Each structure stands twice: as structure tokens, then as C-alpha cells.
Amino acid sequence: MRLLSRIRRAVVARWGPGTQAEAKTREELRALGDLSDGAVLACLTPEASRRNAAALLAYYRARRPPSPLFRPGDRKELARLVGECFPESYKETMRRADMACRHVVEVLGSGPTDLGDPINWWTDFKGGTWVSGDYQELNAKLYANDYQNDLYIGDVKLPWELNKHAHFVELGKAYWLTGEECYAEALLGQMEDWIDRNPFLWGLAWTQNLIVAQRAIAWTLALQAVWGSPALTSARLLKILRSLYQHARYIPVHFEFAERAINHLFGNAAGLAALALAFPEFREAPGWRTTALRIIESELAKQVYPDGVHYEQSVNYHRYVVEFCLLPWLLSGADRSPYCDPSRQTLRRMLEFLLHMTQPTGVVQPISDADGARVWKFNHHVVNDHRALLNLGAVLFNERSLKFGMTANSEDVLWWLGPDGYRTWEALPAEQPVRSAAFPEGGYFVLREDWERDALWAFFDCGHVGLGDWPDEVSVGTHGHSDLLTFGLAAGGETFLTDIGSYTYTGSRPWHDYFRSARGHNLLLVDGQDQSVLTTTWAMRERARPREVAWRFSPDADYVTGAHDGYRRLHPPVLHRRSLLLLRRERRVIIRDDLEGDGEHAVEALFHAMPAVRVLQVDRPGCWKLIGRRASVSMTVLAESLRQGQPLPLTARVAIGETNPIDGWYADDYGAKEPAPVLHVSFRGPCPLRLYTVLQLDAPGRADAPGAWSTYTGAEVAWGAVLTRLGLMS
Missing domain, CATH: 2.70.98.70 (Beta-galactosidase; Chain A, domain 5)
Known part of the structure; x- marks a missing residue:
């Protein structure tokens, strides 16, 4: 009964009428659903807002963000390097982009799935189409009764995952690699269709802040690739800016704060930071950036143990949190870390944990909950291969041990840091880490014969079940499993x-x-x-x-x-x-x-x-x-x-x-x-x-x-x- 009472209070707190101040904030949010073009321009800084739509598009095409991601001057060399160094990934990018042009995607084990024409943005692939409605009303039902109610027709994660729009980034990559306009048109056309058919605050796509934030990240990354495309018209630009502004205003109102918050809050903050850094022309962008970075640094201190293990006790979500935290750094430029030294050291320790949990086979075991969550996808290795992130960390932290034995998956370095950054990674000597490692606060211990591919490797789990040491009367598990004292074994290269x-x-x-x-x-x-x-x-x-x-x-x-x-x-x-x-x-x-x-x-x-x-x-x-x-x-x-x-x-x-x-x-x-x-x-x-x-x-x-x-x-x-x-x- 105590647990049910907590759930009901949480639902009312998040989706109920709330205080008068909260109700006023939500009414102000709803008013953003009908922003005119003039109102959108008024949301921009004076330098940007005094332009007409055509001049604004020219401005966006001419500007140069600090991140090397999709930097026009690197385009030809990057395409060559991807083709030469990562030919299989190049082919896979084109395969996925071609599918996306036909409205076919692969989401959470669905296999190639045709979304129809027009795209059904609310399908769960296995159960049917979800009902629509006001986002608050949907959420009040969605989170009630432990997800068991007549709203559910299957697995809500499937339409949620689709509405993160990860395939938009594949379309952006394909356009960047080939220059073929069909990919830019597919990307911008689907973005416009989604805006038209998913009105602000209406439907499943607006029911979870993490999904809204990840969609904002996907749009932010994909748009960097198509600024120069003729498919991006001034009318489309204004429509997209209107939606991005709505996303940015939605996120702070729905920050997923809690007594002990989880990975979602990092995602909320990373989404807001991405919008602030990629679109500094919004008048409110400096405040968004400050708020987002303050939350990330505060939660790193709260959610990560001193040994570098994230307290949800899931290696998948640990990696997810690291990606969220590195995103503002990467968008700021590799040499412009936005974090204080304690936060940087926490992130370095989090990467070291992933390094040791990586088996000699190159992948980690899927320990505890795992939904394949990724903040970005610039490579096509299996979901439990975290070496791309370790190679990025090697450059960002100038940490040689993070590169040791990880060179088979380095494509993310090329996309995020450009050809110059990739050469920096190539020149960085790899240094062998210690063989075995203890993470006592997180409860993980890695026993390793040596760093050869056929080495004997074992992990042992003796950590708290999810979110640390809660009192006995609190029923909590989150993403942790009932797995105290479990172990895993790799040997002989498998x-x-x-x-x-x-x-x-x-x-x-x-x-x-x-x-x-x-x-x-x-x-x-x-x-x-x-x-x-x-x-x-x-x-x-x-x-x-x-x-x-x-x-x-x-x-x-x-x-x-x-x-x-x-x-x-x-x-x-x-x-x-x-x-x-x-x-x-x-x-x-x-x-x-x-x-x-x-x-x-x-x-x-x-x-x-x-x-x-x-x-x-x-x-x-x-x-x-x-x-x-x-x-x-x-x-x-x-x-x-x-x-x-x-x-x-x-x-x-x-x-x-x-x-x-x-x-x-x-x-x-x-x-x-x-x-x-x-x-x-x-x-x-x-x-x-x-x-x-x-x-x-x-x-x-x-x-x-x-x-x-x-x-x-x-x-x-x-x-x-x-x-x-x-x-x-x-």
C-alpha cells in the first residue's frame, strides 16, 4: 500500500493540476502551440530576429558552430576517410538511410518495419496504434496502475523510441557522405510531417520528457548536416525553429527531478544544453545552457559513486549517462570542456569503469536492465560495444589507457572531432591499464588474466540493487536486477x-x-x-x-x-x-x-x-x-x-x-x-x-x-x- 501511495502521489505531482504557479507555467507553455512566424523571430536575439526568413536561412548557412561535427570544410576528407577506414559502416549507413527514405526503420528488435505513407508515428509494431490525446491526460493513465490499464496495447517503448528520431541522424550522415538531395529531402520532409501531425503537447510523443529531449538532440545533430541543402527552405526553417523552441520550453517545465533521480534527468539537461549550444540565437539560450550544465554537474555528484559507477547498477544506462554528459562538451568543441574539474574526473572514472567491464571480446555483458539506449549513433557496432565511447574519451581526456585494445571501433572520433581530431587519436599512444580492477561502491569487480584477446576474464557483482542503499521500507529497484553475487566468464576469445x-x-x-x-x-x-x-x-x-x-x-x-x-x-x-x-x-x-x-x-x-x-x-x-x-x-x-x-x-x-x-x-x-x-x-x-x-x-x-x-x-x-x-x- 505504501508503494501504491507513492506512485499515486508521484502521478499527481507530475501530471496533476499542481500548485497555482505550476498551473500558470503549464498554461504559458500551452500558449506556445500557436506561435506565428513573427513570434518565432521575436524569440531570437536582435542580430537574428531583424532578418526576414530568407536572410535568416542565409545566416544559418553561413555561421560556423564550435563543434567539428558536419563542418563544411571537412566534408570531402571526412567522406573519404569513412569510406576508406570504415567501409562496412559506410555501407550500413547507406542501407539504413535508404530504408528511412522508404519509411522503413528498425527499432528495438523490430526488424525492418514499414511505417506506412504517411508515417504512423504512434505504432508499437507489435500491438497496434496508440490512442492520441492531451499529453497530461495520457500520462495520468500511462503511469497509473503499474502500466497495466486499457491504454496499453503493447510496449510503449516502441513508439517512444521511434519518436526519438534516431533515423534522422542516419539520413543526415548519408547526405553528408554523398551530397544526394534525396536524403536531405527525406529528413526535412519527415521532420515537417512530424511537426504537422504531432501538435505541441498532443499525443504520445510529448508524454515523456526524456523522449522530448532525445528528439531535440537528434534534430540538433541531423540539422547540422543539411544547412546547405536546397531542401531547407525559409518556410521549413521557421517551422523547425518554432518546434525546437517549443521543445526547449517544454524540457525545463518537466525536468524529472526526484529524491533520487535517474538517467532521465541527465537526458533532460543534455537535450536543453544541445538546443542552447546549437541554437544560441534563441534569446533564452544562455539561461538554458546554464541551467542544463548546473543540473548535469549536480547529478554527477549525486548519482555516481566515488569509484565511477552510476548508481542504477546497469552498464547500459551507465554508458547512456556518459554520452549525455559528453554531448555538451562535444558540441562546445573538444578543447572547450564546459565542466569543472571534479565533474571531468567523475566522467573519466566512468569511462575507466566501461574500459574494465569490456571483455577481451570487445563487448560488455548486458548487465541489469538494458534497452539499447544511445544518445547518438555514428557507428554500427553491436549495442554492447562501448569502444567508440572509450576512444572519444581517450582524446577528450588525453588518457592513453582508454585507447588500449579499443582501436577496432573509432568511427565516432572521426565524426565528432573531424579529420584533425581523428589524426590526434591516431597519434595518441595506447598504454596498458591495470589488469584487474575493483569498484567497491558500485559493487563490481573485474578479474582479468591479461589484456590479450584470448585472456581469461570474469566479473563479480556484489553491489546494492539499484539507486544505492535505500531503507528496507522503501520498495525500489529501478533498473537494477535481483543479481547479488552473480558472475560472468569470457575465455579463449569468446x-x-x-x-x-x-x-x-x-x-x-x-x-x-x-x-x-x-x-x-x-x-x-x-x-x-x-x-x-x-x-x-x-x-x-x-x-x-x-x-x-x-x-x-x-x-x-x-x-x-x-x-x-x-x-x-x-x-x-x-x-x-x-x-x-x-x-x-x-x-x-x-x-x-x-x-x-x-x-x-x-x-x-x-x-x-x-x-x-x-x-x-x-x-x-x-x-x-x-x-x-x-x-x-x-x-x-x-x-x-x-x-x-x-x-x-x-x-x-x-x-x-x-x-x-x-x-x-x-x-x-x-x-x-x-x-x-x-x-x-x-x-x-x-x-x-x-x-x-x-x-x-x-x-x-x-x-x-x-x-x-x-x-x-x-x-x-x-x-x-x-x-x-x-x-x-x-
Whole structure:
């Protein structure tokens, strides 16, 4: 009831009548729906407003913003470099732009989807067309009853994503690369059609401030490419400026402030900053810029832990926040950072976190919620490849370690910083970072053999579930998952054990819950229970909390340990403790799980493999092979009741692509799931219980059995020997 009360108060606060001052502000906002051309010109600075429409267009064509993005003098060289250095991306840009000219887009796993002629801006591709109406009335229903009401016909994220207009940037890029007017006409024609058919404050496109802000960003970037096109007439310019002004006035009225705000507020501020920096001719632009930058700097201090991890506990949204924060910097010019030194250092640490979370394969695992959110798309690598952002950061911060091993994805540097900036990046020496890294406030630990592509790599998660350490009575989860003590493994140039991502949010509650539950992670389930109790779409209660976290990195072995109290609610209660060892010389990872408490309990250990990995049982009990495309890993699982002092029998099964109940799935990106094997290993016994999982990267000529680790007694002795060597046992 307390949660429902909070939701109702939030809905009323955001979309209800509010105070008299708020009502007056919204009435002033509504009055902007009928701005005349003269009123639009009056919103500009005297230098710009005294021109007629034709002279204003000439002014915009002649001016030179500080950012190298779409700088006319670089156009020919940039097109040549994109074609020579990134030929596949060049082709993909043209493919997507050609589709966009035909009103065909790909959004959140939809595949190529025809939007019709005229474009249906309100389709969700899977459910139908959303109803229209006043934006406040739509939102009052949209956010009520945990998204379960008659307004919903499918997944609202699909039309929201479409109305961010990311494909406008593809059209702008195609025009810049080829000079063919069909792309500029498609871009400006669709922009004009959207303005005509989505009146200010009417319909789904105006229901969320983040969507409004991202649309403003997309328009801002795309327009830089078409200032010189004959398709941009003076009449179109005034219509576009009117809409951009409406966007800029909308955003501050709907800033998504909260007791603990999330990535949305960064997006709100970045959208306002983009409009202020790209269109300084608006009289109010200096105030917009000041407000936006003040919010970004304030939220960096609030939302990012000292170790550089964003507190929503999602790598996807962490990257999203970094992009929002870098956008004003990039639009100001690479050598003109608008931030104070503490903010710059926070952003540098955020990039370092992404660097270490990048596997030797070049991608990160889709940890916690992930909807493929991007602020800009100047390359066509997979959504979990963050190397383009790291390469940008290498230049902005002159940080050599951010470039190390990341050179396969550098196209964003060329677009954002121009040919000169790209040459600066090429000349920057790469410097090897430390191998393993701890992010204790965020709760992430990365254990790495070395920086070679075939290296052994593991991550361990022992951080709070979303938005930090809230009191027990507050039900909160946001983008965090029920995943305390989960881990992932890459070896031999590919990923073997993985976080499974996030397939949907509001489109299907059962699917959403599977992907965010403990069952969807590499964890232990005790007595069939989740470690946290999932309640609504974004909330949990009785959340598991991290405890007793410690780590030690050494030249030959890395160690991390932590516990959670999520099973204290069981009768009798249980504490789950998990420790990981990475042994470099042996190329081996060992996980030890301890269940401390009393009474007999049923335990299920889950191991989620990538879709391309085969999970095969071998002749010995408790042994499996994980067979990938390039390498294989031998896996041994050993369980014992410490109370009884004897091994426990194991039962096992592999699930792939099951729907009743949902089991054995992976989502690399939002809206795109595929079957993937998950190994279930079950046993039962009286606590305290101990489980060893030994993961050995296979090598030609080496026996499958991992030596001393092949028996429980041998594992106990070997574990103790390693910890003694690390100085953790006497």
C-alpha cells in the first residue's frame, strides 16, 4: 500500500493540476502551440530576429558552430576517410538511410518495419496504434496502475523510441557522405510531417520528457548536416525553429527531478544544453545552457559513486549517462570542456569503469536492465560495444589507457572531432591499464588474466540493487536486477557464461520478471525462492543487501568475496557467501559458495551460457563441457554438507528456449531474445553447505580433469593453499 501511495502521489505531482504557479507555467507553455512566424523571430536575439526568413536561412548557412561535427570544410576528407577506414559502416549507413527514405526503420528488435505513407508515428509494431490525446491526460493513465490499464496495447517503448528520431541522424550522415538531395529531402520532409501531425503537447510523443529531449538532440545533430541543402527552405526553417523552441520550453517545465533521480534527468539537461549550444540565437539560450550544465554537474555528484559507477547498477544506462554528459562538451568543441574539474574526473572514472567491464571480446555483458539506449549513433557496432565511447574519451581526456585494445571501433572520433581530431587519436599512444580492477561502491569487480584477446576474464557483482542503499521500507529497484553475487566468464576469445540482458519492460510482465529475477542470473536459488521479492515493474521489497565484501589482487591470482542476506527471510534463515578465484598460470576460475545457517534446504545453481555455446555432460559425475566456436571450458561442480561431512549427490538438466515456465533465454538487445542454454545443478542437504565450481579453459593436450580441483577434498586443500599464498589464511 505504501508503494501504491507513492506512485499515486508521484502521478499527481507530475501530471496533476499542481500548485497555482505550476498551473500558470503549464498554461504559458500551452500558449506556445500557436506561435506565428513573427513570434518565432521575436524569440531570437536582435542580430537574428531583424532578418526576414530568407536572410535568416542565409545566416544559418553561413555561421560556423564550435563543434567539428558536419563542418563544411571537412566534408570531402571526412567522406573519404569513412569510406576508406570504415567501409562496412559506410555501407550500413547507406542501407539504413535508404530504408528511412522508404519509411522503413528498425527499432528495438523490430526488424525492418514499414511505417506506412504517411508515417504512423504512434505504432508499437507489435500491438497496434496508440490512442492520441492531451499529453497530461495520457500520462495520468500511462503511469497509473503499474502500466497495466486499457491504454496499453503493447510496449510503449516502441513508439517512444521511434519518436526519438534516431533515423534522422542516419539520413543526415548519408547526405553528408554523398551530397544526394534525396536524403536531405527525406529528413526535412519527415521532420515537417512530424511537426504537422504531432501538435505541441498532443499525443504520445510529448508524454515523456526524456523522449522530448532525445528528439531535440537528434534534430540538433541531423540539422547540422543539411544547412546547405536546397531542401531547407525559409518556410521549413521557421517551422523547425518554432518546434525546437517549443521543445526547449517544454524540457525545463518537466525536468524529472526526484529524491533520487535517474538517467532521465541527465537526458533532460543534455537535450536543453544541445538546443542552447546549437541554437544560441534563441534569446533564452544562455539561461538554458546554464541551467542544463548546473543540473548535469549536480547529478554527477549525486548519482555516481566515488569509484565511477552510476548508481542504477546497469552498464547500459551507465554508458547512456556518459554520452549525455559528453554531448555538451562535444558540441562546445573538444578543447572547450564546459565542466569543472571534479565533474571531468567523475566522467573519466566512468569511462575507466566501461574500459574494465569490456571483455577481451570487445563487448560488455548486458548487465541489469538494458534497452539499447544511445544518445547518438555514428557507428554500427553491436549495442554492447562501448569502444567508440572509450576512444572519444581517450582524446577528450588525453588518457592513453582508454585507447588500449579499443582501436577496432573509432568511427565516432572521426565524426565528432573531424579529420584533425581523428589524426590526434591516431597519434595518441595506447598504454596498458591495470589488469584487474575493483569498484567497491558500485559493487563490481573485474578479474582479468591479461589484456590479450584470448585472456581469461570474469566479473563479480556484489553491489546494492539499484539507486544505492535505500531503507528496507522503501520498495525500489529501478533498473537494477535481483543479481547479488552473480558472475560472468569470457575465455579463449569468446563469452561462455553471461548476464542474460533485458528483453522487455512493460510489454510483458512475466518476461520482464524472468530477465530481472535471480533465476535469470548465474546464482544460487535456495528453496526455490528469489533473493529479493519482485513486486511491480520497477520495484522490489525485502531486497538482498551486500555484506562482507573483500578482495585481493596479486601477480598470479585474484580473489574477491562477498555475501548477501536475501535468504534471511527463509525459515530457518540462510546467509549466502560467494568467493571467486582467478588463477593466471593455470587459466582457471574457481567459485566457492557457502550457505551458512541451519536446517535442510534445497539448492539450485544456475549457469547461463551464450546462445552459441553448447553445454554437454561428460562421463564423470558433476562434469560438463562448455563448447564455444573457438574454445572450450571444462566445468566441475562439487557439493558437500559441512554438517554431515560428506559429498552430496547432484541432479542436473539443461533448459533451452522454454516458455512454460520461461527458461533458457538471452537478450543481447531490448526486444530481441533468443534461446540460450542454462545449466541447472540441484542438490539438497543440511546447512552449512558448500559448493565448488571449477572452470578450466581447455588447451590442446591437457586432460579435461582440473587436477587437484577434481574432488571435493582436493578442492578444499587447493583453495586453502591459494588463500594462504595470498596472505588471506594463516
